[in-house]
Amino acid sequence: MRKWIAFITALLGLGAIPAYGAETYKIGAILAMTGPGAYYGRVMSRGPLLAIEEINAKGGIDGMKLELVIEDHKSGQPKEGVSAINKLVNIDKVPFILTSYSAPTLAAYPIAAEHKVLMLNGGGWSPDLVGKPYLFNNRMVGNYLGQVIAEHVFRKGARKLAMIYRNDPSGITVRDHVRPFWEKLGGTIVATEVHELGATDYAAQLAKIKAARPDVVATWSYGKDLGFIVKQARDVGITVPLVGIDWTPDGQAVAGTAMEGYEYASDYLDPDSKEPWTARFIQDYKKKYAEAPDFYAANYYEGIYILGELIKEVKQKGGNPQSGDQLRQALLAKRKFASVYGGTITFNDDGTSAKPVAVFEVKGGKPTVRTLVK
Amino acid sequence: MLELFAQLTVNGLVSGSLFALLAISFGVILGTTRTFHFAHGIVYTAAAYGAYAFAEGLSLPLWLAVGLAVVVAVLLGVGIEVFVYQPLRRLYASPLTVLIASLGVLIIVENAIAIFFSTDAKIVTGFPSRLIVLGEVAFTTLHLAMVLVSWSLFFILLLYLYRTKTGKAMRGVATSPEMAEIVGIDTRRVFVGAFAIGSALAAPAAILYTLDKGATPDMGVTAVLMAAIAVIVGGVGSLPGAALGGMIIGLARNWGIWLLPSEWQSAIAFGILLLVILFRPTGLFGVKLRKAEV
Numbered sequence: 001m002r003k004w005i006a007f008i009t010a011l012l013g014l015g016a017i018p019a020y021g022a023e024t025y026k027i028g029a030i031l032a033m034t035g036p037g038a039y040y041g042r043v044m045s046r047g048p049l050l051a052i053e054e055i056n057a058k059g060g061i062d063g064m065k066l067e068l069v070i071e072d073h074k075s076g077q078p079k080e081g082v083s084a085i086n087k088l089v090n091i092d093k094v095p096f097i098l099t100s101y102s103a104p105t106l107a108a109y110p111i112a113a114e115h116k117v118l119m120l121n122g123g124g125w126s127p128d129l130v131g132k133p134y135l136f137n138n139r140m141v142g143n144y145l146g147q148v149i150a151e152h153v154f155r156k157g158a159r160k161l162a163m164i165y166r167n168d169p170s171g172i173t174v175r176d177h178v179r180p181f182w183e184k185l186g187g188t189i190v191a192t193e194v195h196e197l198g199a200t201d202y203a204a205q206l207a208k209i210k211a212a213r214p215d216v217v218a219t220w221s222y223g224k225d226l227g228f229i230v231k232q233a234r235d236v237g238i239t240v241p242l243v244g245i246d247w248t249p250d251g252q253a254v255a256g257t258a259m260e261g262y263e264y265a266s267d268y269l270d271p272d273s274k275e276p277w278t279a280r281f282i283q284d285y286k287k288k289y290a291e292a293p294d295f296y297a298a299n300y301y302e303g304i305y306i307l308g309e310l311i312k313e314v315k316q317k318g319g320n321p322q323s324g325d326q327l328r329q330a331l332l333a334k335r336k337f338a339s340v341y342g343g344t345i346t347f348n349d350d351g352t353s354a355k356p357v358a359v360f361e362v363k364g365g366k367p368t369v370r371t372l373v374k
Numbered sequence: 375m376l377e378l379f380a381q382l383t384v385n386g387l388v389s390g391s392l393f394a395l396l397a398i399s400f401g402v403i404l405g406t407t408r409t410f411h412f413a414h415g416i417v418y419t420a421a422a423y424g425a426y427a428f429a430e431g432l433s434l435p436l437w438l439a440v441g442l443a444v445v446v447a448v449l450l451g452v453g454i455e456v457f458v459y460q461p462l463r464r465l466y467a468s469p470l471t472v473l474i475a476s477l478g479v480l481i482i483v484e485n486a487i488a489i490f491f492s493t494d495a496k497i498v499t500g501f502p503s504r505l506i507v508l509g510e511v512a513f514t515t516l517h518l519a520m521v522l523v524s525w526s527l528f529f530i531l532l533l534y535l536y537r538t539k540t541g542k543a544m545r546g547v548a549t550s551p552e553m554a555e556i557v558g559i560d561t562r563r564v565f566v567g568a569f570a571i572g573s574a575l576a577a578p579a580a581i582l583y584t585l586d587k588g589a590t591p592d593m594g595v596t597a598v599l600m601a602a603i604a605v606i607v608g609g610v611g612s613l614p615g616a617a618l619g620g621m622i623i624g625l626a627r628n629w630g631i632w633l634l635p636s637e638w639q640s641a642i643a644f645g646i647l648l649l650v651i652l653f654r655p656t657g658l659f660g661v662k663l664r665k666a667e668v
Contacts, residue, residue, distance in 0.1 A: 193636060200495045200587040203385050204628070204636040210512075211378035224495055228588065235505065235586075236381070237512025254497050254588065 024067045025060075025321070027052075027307065028094035028117075029300075030084040030108065032101060035075025040296060044100055044123060045070055046289055047301030054284070055304070061311050066304070069094060078107035089115045095324040096310075098303050099135075102126035109135055117324040118331070120306070122299030127173045131350045134328060138299050138306070138345060138353050140267040142170055143177035145245040145357065146220060148265040150178050152359050152371070153216045153243055154185050162191035162214035164205055164229060166221045174220040174245065190214050199225065202232045210238050219244040227254030234258040247360065247367055262362045263370065267341065269295040270358060270369050275342035295341075302340045309337055342372075377510035382628040388517040390624020391524040392579050394617040396597055397604035398528055399575035401616035404605060406548045406568035410469065412476040413454050414576060414601065415594030416483040421447040421577035422589035423487055426496045436500035444577040451573025452566055454479055460562070480594065488591040495588035498581070520582045527575055528617055534571075535613070544568060548611065596640075603647045609660025618658060622646065 029048060033041035045068070052066045060066060069092050071084035081104020088094045095117055099105045102124035112119050112134050119135045125142055129135060150161070161182055165171035171194075179189055191212035193205035206229070209217055217240060219229050230242055231254060244264045252259055271292055273279055281301060285293040293301075311321040313330040320326060331347060339345040345355035360367035396418070403411045424446035428439035458479060462472050503516040535541040547554040547564045554561055576597075583593070600623060608619030623643050630642040650657060 198493075198495070198590070200590060203389075204631050204639050207378060207381045207385060207628075208631070208636060210381065211375055228495070232587075235503075235512070235514050237505065237507055250494075254495070256499070 024065045025311070026067050026069055026092050026094045027304070028085075028088035028092060028097035029068055029070045030073050030081055030088070030097060030099045030104060031070060032075040033070065033072035035077075037075035037101070040100060040123060041072070041075075043294055043297040044098070044300045046285070047293065047297035047299070048098060048304045050281075050285055050288060051301045051304035053288075055308060061308055062315060064311075066308075073101060073104035076101040076103050078103045080104060081108040082111065084108065085111050085117075089117055093322075095322050095327060096120070096307050098122065098300055100124060102129055105129060105135070112324075115324070116328075118327045120303045122303055123296055126169055128169075130352055133351075134324065136331065136347055136351045136353070138302060138347075138355070140355070140357055141352050142174045142220070142245055144352070144354070145265040145267075146174040146178040146218075147181055148357055149218065149243050149245060149263065149359060150182050151185070152263070152265065153218075153241065154182070154187060158215035158241075159187045160190045160213065160215045161187055162193075162209045162212055162217045163189065164193040164195060164202070164209065164217065164219050164221065166225060167194045167196050170222065171220040178218070178220075195221070195225065195229075197225065200228050202229050203236065206233050206236045206238060209233075210236055214240060216241045216243060218242075222246040222251075223248050224250050224254055227251035227259070230255040230262055231258040247362065252362070252365055257365075259362045259365065263359055264367075265357055265359050267295050267299070267355065267357055269293065269298045269341060272369075273342055277338065277340055278342050281340050298340050302337075302345070305340070306331075306337050306345075309334065379629075379632055380509075380511050382632055383625070384511050384513055384517075386625035386628035387621075388513060388520055388624070389627065390621035391521040392583060392620075393600055393604055393624045394620030395524040395527060395575060395579045396601040397608065397616035397620035398531060398613050399572045399579065400598065400601035401605045401608075401610070401613055402531070402544075402575070403568050403572040405611045405613070406544055407455075407459075407565045408469075408551075409455075409459055410473050410476065410602075411454075411459075411569075411572070412473060412598060413458075413479040413483075414451070414572065415598030416480045416487075417447050417451045417454070417573045417594075418576045418580045418597045419484065419487060419589070419591065419594035420450050421573075421580040422584040422593060423491060423496070423591075425581045425584060426491075426498050426589055429498050429500060430496070436498075439498075440578075440581055443581055444574055447573045447577040447580075448570050450483075451569045451576075455566055455569040460565075480598075484591050484594065491591070493591055495590050496584075497588045498584050501585045503585075514586075516582070516586055520586075523578055523582060527578065528613075531571070531575070531613065540564075540567065600643060603643055605657075607646060607650045607657055609657030612657070612659040615657055615659035 031041040031044045048068050052068055056065045071088060073080040073084055085108035088097060097117055097119045099119045099121050100123035105121055105124055106128055109132055121129055121137045122139050129137055163175060165175045191209045193209055219226055221229060226246055233242060242262050247264050282293060310327045310330045313334055314321045314326045336344050336346045339355045341356045343356045345353050347353045356372055358372050359370045361370045400414050421443045424443035425439050428434045428442045429436055458475055462475060501516055503514045505514055535545055543559045544564050546559055547561050551561050604619035604623050605616045608615030626646055627639050627642050631639055
C-alpha cells in the first residue's frame with residue numbers, strides 16, 4: 001500500500017514540473033544607463049521594452065517570450081562596454097545585442113566577433129562602426145545625411161557651397177564625402193572652415209565664409225555648436241540659407257530666431273506621421289512613458305522587430321535562432337525590413353543601412369518635415 | 375578681398391575693445407599691487423556664470439542680474455586678495471609662490487563651476503540685439519554696446535585715477551608703495567581697492583562676451599592670458615598702454631586671418647607677445663618696473 005502511495009505521489013510530483021517548451025529568448029543591450037548620457041540610455045531602453053511588451057502580449061515569437069537584459073556602459077566608457085559584453089555573452093549567453101555609443105561598441109566588438117554575437121547599433125555615428133561583419137547600424141551615418149541635404153539644396157538651385165565642419169571624425173568624414181559629391185553634381189565649394197568641438201566663437205570662420213559669397217552654407221556640426229554657428233552667421237550678416245545634418249532643442253535655444261528656415265536631413269522621427277505603424281508606435285510610447293519618443297527610441301524599438309524577423313527566418317529554415325551567426329546570415333539574406341519610420345529599411349554589406357530620411361525645416365522653433373527621401 | 379578686410383576690421387575693433395577693458399582691469403591690479411593675479415580669469419568667469427545664474431536660473435531681469443554679477447566678481451576678487459595674497463605677503467612669499475597660489479585658485483574655482491554648472495556653453499538671453507548692416511559689413515547692437523561700454527569705463531577709470539583723492543592715492547601706491555606708506559597712505563586699503571576696481575571692470579567684459587557667445591568654465595583662462603599679453607605689450611604700469619595693447623591684439627587676431635587660415639587666430643596674440651618681449655620688453659608705453667626676484 002505504501003509503495004502505491006509513494007508511486008502515485010511521485011507521478012503527481014512529476015506533473016507538478018512545468019512542461020518544457022515556454023523558454024525565453026534573451027536579448028542583450030549595452031546602453032548609457034548612468035552618467036551624462038543617461039537620457040540616451042533611458043530612451044534607448046524604452047523603445048525595445050515597448051517592442052518586447054507588444055510582441056510578448058501577442059504570445060511572443062512562436063510562443064517564445066522575449067527578455068531584455070540591459071547592461072550599462074556608463075555613458076560611453078569602453079572598459080564598461082567590455083565588461084558588459086562579457087557578462088552578456090558568458091553569463092546570459094545572448095546571441096544578439098543592441099548597442100550604443102561608438103567607443104564602447106568598438107571596444108566590445110572583438111568579443112562579439114569572437115563569440116559570433118550579432119550587434120545592432122541605433123545611436124553611435126562614428127565611421128569606424130562601418131565594415132564590421134557582426135555589427136549593423138540602423139542609425140543614419142552622417143555621410144549619407146550630408147549627401148541628402150547637399151542634393152536637396154542643389155535641386156533648389158544652389159551652386160556655390162560653403163562648409164563649416166567640426167574638427168572630429170563626425171565632421172571630417174562628412175566634409176570628405178560631400179566635397180566630391182557636390183563637385184560631381186556640378187557645384188563648386190567656395191569656402192571650407194573648421195571649428196573645435198564645444199567652441200563658441202565663430203566670428204573668424206563666418207567672416208571668411210561671408211566674403212566667399214556662397215549660395216548656401218552647410219554646417220557639419222551638432223548640438224549646441226550648431227546653435228552658435230547659426231546665430232553668429234546671422235549676426236555677421238549672412239543671409240543665404242543655412243543647412244546641416246542635425247538639430248537639437250538645446251541648439252535651438254542658443255540660436256533662437258536665427259534658426260528659422262534652417263533645413264537639415266536626419267533620421268528624426270516625424271511626430272505627425274500618418275503611417276500606421278509609426279503613429280501607433282508614437283501613441284503607445286506616449287501612453288506608456290508620458291512623453292513623445294525621439295528617433296533613438298524608434299531605432300531601438302525597430303531593432304527588436306528586426307530581430308523578430310530574423311528569428312522567424314532562421315526557424316523557418318530549421319536553424320537555431322540562438323546562433324548569432326545564423327541570425328547574421330538571415331539578415332544578409334533578407335536585407336529589407338519594415339521600418340517604424342514608415343517604408344522599409346535596407347541593410348548594406350558594410351553594415352550601414354538606408355531608410356526613410358527626411359529634410360526638415362525649422363519653423364516657429366520646431367522642425368517640420370519638408371520632404372521625405374525614400 | 376576688401377569686404378573681408380572691412381568685416382575683419384570691424385570684428386577687430388569690437389573684440390579689441392573688450393580686450394582693452396580686460397587689459398585695464400588686469401593692469402589696475404598688476405600696476406598697483408604688483409601681483410600677477412592669474413585668478414583674475416576666474417573672477418571673469420564667475421561674473422559670467424553669476425549673470426547666467428541670476429538671469430536664467432532665478433529669472434531676474436537682466437539689469438539686476440548684471441548688477442549682482444558685478445557684486446559677485448568684486449567679492450571674489452577682494453576675497454582672493456584678503457584670504458590668499460595678503461597672508462602670503464605677510465610671509466614674504468616670492469612672486470612665484472603667489473603666482474602658483476593664484477593659478478591654484480583659478481583651477482579650483484573653474485572646476486567647481488564645471489561641476490556645478492556642467493561644461494556645456496551657457497547662454498544668457500534678454501539683450502535686445504539687432505543687426506546693423508553698413509554695406510558689406512555687419513555687426514549687432516550688442517557689438518556696439520561692447521565698444522561703448524569698454525571705452526566709457528576706461529574714461530571713467532582715468533577720471534577716477536586722476537581727479538579723485540583715492541584715485542591719486544592708488545597711483546601713488548603704483549609708483550612706489552614704500553613712499554606711499556611714508557606719506558600716510560594705507561596701502562593695504564588701496565590694494566583692496568585695486569582688486570575691487572579690477573574685478574568690477576572684468577565683470578562687464580565677461581557679461582558682454584557671454585551675451586554674444588555664451589559662457590564656458592574655461593573662458594577665464596583665455597581671457598586672463600589675453601589681458602596679460604595686452605598689458606605687457608602696452609607696457610606694465612600704463613593704462614592707456616594696456617588699452618592700446620588690447621586693441622592691437624583684437625585687430626591683429628582678425629587681420630592675421632585675412633591671409634592665414636582661421637585656425638591660427640589664437641597663435642597670433644602669442645606671436646605678438648614674443649616679438650614685443652624680444653624687441654621692446656618694456657612694452658609700448660612701459661614704465662620701468664622694480665626687478666622682481668622669482
